[in-house]
Amino acid sequence: MLKSTILSCLLLFILQQANAQDLYMPRDIKKAYQKGTRSLDGKPGKNYWQNFGRYNISVTVAPPNRDVKGTEQITYINNSPDTLKRLNFKLIMNIHKPGAARFFGSGANYLSDGVQVDAIKADGKQLNWNNKSVSTNQGVSLPKPLMPHDSVTLDLTWHYQLVTGQGREGVIDSTSFYLAYFYPRVGVYDDYAGWDRTEFIDALEFYNDFNDYTLNVTVPKNYIVWATGTLQNPKQVLQPEYAARLEKSMTSDSTIHIVTPEDTKGRKVTVQNDMNTWTWKANYVSDMAVGISDTYDWDAASVVVDKATGRRSSMQAAFPDKSEDFHHSVQFGRNSLSWFSNNWPGVPYPFPKMTAFQGYADMEYPMMVNDSHTGDIHFAQFVQDHEIAHTYFPFYMGINETRYGFMDEGWATTLELLIGTAEVGKEKAETLYKQFRINGWIHDPSTAEDMPIITQGTELRGGLGNNEYGKPSLSYLALKDMLGDALFKKALHTYMDNWHGKHPIPWDYFNSMNSGSGKDLNWFFNNWFFTNGYIDLALTKVTKTIGEYKLDVSNIGGFAAPYDVKVVYADGKTDSFHETSACWQKNQKQTVIIIKTAKAIKSIKLDGGIFMDADESNNSWSAN
Numbered sequence: 001m002l003k004s005t006i007l008s009c010l011l012l013f014i015l016q017q018a019n020a021q022d023l024y025m026p027r028d029i030k031k032a033y034q035k036g037t038r039s040l041d042g043k044p045g046k047n048y049w050q051n052f053g054r055y056n057i058s059v060t061v062a063p064p065n066r067d068v069k070g071t072e073q074i075t076y077i078n079n080s081p082d083t084l085k086r087l088n089f090k091l092i093m094n095i096h097k098p099g100a101a102r103f104f105g106s107g108a109n110y111l112s113d114g115v116q117v118d119a120i121k122a123d124g125k126q127l128n129w130n131n132k133s134v135s136t137n138q139g140v141s142l143p144k145p146l147m148p149h150d151s152v153t154l155d156l157t158w159h160y161q162l163v164t165g166q167g168r169e170g171v172i173d174s175t176s177f178y179l180a181y182f183y184p185r186v187g188v189y190d191d192y193a194g195w196d197r198t199e200f201i202d203a204l205e206f207y208n209d210f211n212d213y214t215l216n217v218t219v220p221k222n223y224i225v226w227a228t229g230t231l232q233n234p235k236q237v238l239q240p241e242y243a244a245r246l247e248k249s250m251t252s253d254s255t256i257h258i259v260t261p262e263d264t265k266g267r268k269v270t271v272q273n274d275m276n277t278w279t280w281k282a283n284y285v286s287d288m289a290v291g292i293s294d295t296y297d298w299d300a301a302s303v304v305v306d307k308a309t310g311r312r313s314s315m316q317a318a319f320p321d322k323s324e325d326f327h328h329s330v331q332f333g334r335n336s337l338s339w340f341s342n343n344w345p346g347v348p349y350p351f352p353k354m355t356a357f358q359g360y361a362d363m364e365y366p367m368m369v370n371d372s373h374t375g376d377i378h379f380a381q382f383v384q385d386h387e388i389a390h391t392y393f394p395f396y397m398g399i400n401e402t403r404y405g406f407m408d409e410g411w412a413t414t415l416e417l418l419i420g421t422a423e424v425g426k427e428k429a430e431t432l433y434k435q436f437r438i439n440g441w442i443h444d445p446s447t448a449e450d451m452p453i454i455t456q457g458t459e460l461r462g463g464l465g466n467n468e469y470g471k472p473s474l475s476y477l478a479l480k481d482m483l484g485d486a487l488f489k490k491a492l493h494t495y496m497d498n499w500h501g502k503h504p505i506p507w508d509y510f511n512s513m514n515s516g517s518g519k520d521l522n523w524f525f526n527n528w529f530f531t532n533g534y535i536d537l538a539l540t541k542v543t544k545t546i547g548e549y550k551l552d553v554s555n556i557g558g559f560a561a562p563y564d565v566k567v568v569y570a571d572g573k574t575d576s577f578h579e580t581s582a583c584w585q586k587n588q589k590q591t592v593i594i595i596k597t598a599k600a601i602k603s604i605k606l607d608g609g610i611f612m613d614a615d616e617s618n619n620s621w622s623a624n
Contacts, residue, residue, distance in 0.1 A: 047081075066164075068159060068161070074156070079148075086139050086140060089187060092136055094115060094133070094135065097114040102202045106202075118159065122140075158184060162177055175293060176291075182290070210501055212282075213283075215290070220275055220294075227291070228282050228368055230281055231278065238270055245257075249301055249302060252301050282367070301330050313353060315353075316356070325377050329384060339422060344414075350396055358370075358373055364387040371387060385416050390408060409468040410475070438470045439612065445614070474610070495516060528559060538615075551595065555588060566607050569597075579591075
């Protein structure tokens with residue numbers, strides 16, 4: 001009996017393993033599961049770990065001078081089971097060096113000498129550094145190996161010059177600067193790839209550890225600083241009236257105009273020391289960003305983001321007074337923070353603040369967005385919604401955006417549609433979604449556009465945008481449609497709860513959604529993420545028999561997309577039947593739809609809605 005039970009359990013285990021492994025998994029990823037750092041139930045494994053740092057950074061900036069001078073101390077803690085003889089530093093500002101690896105060409109206003117490290121020490125001992133390298137990575141040998149569960153203290157002095165080209169960071173105008181990715185940092189050392197030595201390429205995004213930060217920004221008087229985190233010393237840098245306005249905004253639903261054009265012209269907003277140091281703190285975040293200006297307006301309010309506790313988050317905006325769209329940013333942002341917290345993804349906004357800063361990037365940072373000005377107020381809201389949605393992916397979930405950008409951009413694209421539907425209605429939101437996210441892909445038959453979504457971003461050039469935004473977004477929406485809102489949210493929250501504050505990879509998402517839904521969805525994930533599919537359905541045959549019509553539908557493109565069967569009867573009345581992606585589970589090439597009716601049908605059309613069809617010429621049938 002015991003032997004039989006053991007054999008039964010072993011057989012069940014083997015079947016479970018086989019089922020869980022039916023998605024392609026690269027060899028380095030398999031090793032993580034074999035080592036027990038990741039689990040096939042979607043959770044971090046019993047041996048999961050990730051490294052951590054405490055950063056104390058001080059920078060000095062004195063516009064219009066574009067030089068940024070910095071010092072930092074990093075306490076880097078090795079939580080891994082490995083002995084580290086070297087550390088890998090990330091130097092994102094080296095993307096501006098002539099000769100750096102880039103997807104796109106660059107003008108002179110994009111180029112600089114990159115970041116120059118003047119000195120670096122480990123536990124007080126001077127280290128060698130190569131400032132001539134054009135790489136965005138630099139390995140540094142330690143004086144002694146960093147043992148598991150030990151730490152090393154690193155001291156750096158560095159400088160760089162802001163570029164003037166419009167981009168994710170740099171000079172906005174002569175006295176308004178945006179600092180992003182500005183400090184040397186220890187790269188991610190993880191359980192499946194070791195050191196992340198991937199070059200930062202201009203079209204790609206980021207992969208960072210969660211760290212604790214103290215940031216000191218020293219600027220001349222009359223300059224205001226906005227940054228990730230919580231301002232620690234408002235009364236030491238702001239005149240009492242403006243510090244009081246800021247404090248009032250923390251509990252106000254209405255927009256408080258903390259600094260107006262009249263205030264900046266008066267040159268008395270800040271304490272009148274020659275230089276003021278603004279101190280910011282943020283714990284367990286993946287990065288810090290900074291905006292600086294002596295001419296920008298400053299608006300703020302707040303909103304309840306957690307109804308269970310009454311916790312409020314501040315929503316702020318910094319912008320030139322002439323930008324009408326940004327005068328709406330605070331209230332747009334209050335709506336975003338509340339809607340995302342209570343609807344989709346339905347997780348309370350996890351940070352104390354969000355700031356919208358006018359730059360050129362349309363880019364997200366922890367607790368900040370750097371958005372460009374537009375004369376279209378509705379499009380401004382659309383963009384800001386998208387960037388704030390990134391709060392959850394990658395800043396709540398520590399996504400490796402460089403490899404797997406679809407794990408954050410695809411979700412932000414999905415959330416932008418869902419919140420947009422609530423803001424402007426289904427028709428307008430879906431029209432923009434199709435035009436802006438789907439149309440460019442589905443009507444471009446080039447090979448690059450149909451590369452599998454799972455393809456690492458580093459290996460793509462053509463097709464990168466569609467693989468990160470529209471295609472994965474459609475997969476998330478198709479899964480939501482197939483599971484229904486309640487079960488989809490349960491599965492999504494399972495994934496988010498499993499990997500909040502950690503580093504999920506696609507297989508953690510797949511496994512978490514399987515566990516959270518209680519369903520084997522691997523057929524669906526294989527279809528959407530691992531094939532060269534696209535969307536192209538065809539209504540190949542309609543057969544009328546007594547009391548029913550039989551519809552033969554072919555899946556030419558291959559993606560398991562949902563669609564509506566729209567029927568017009570001979571008497572002029574209409575009907576619509578919805579088919580979820582489940583109709584393709586048993587046979588992903590073709591399916592049969594039965595319409596039970598005693599009425600004569602005049603015409604039938606397959607309509608995918610936002611799941612746009614590459615060739616609609618074969619989607620219709622007529623009795624004539």
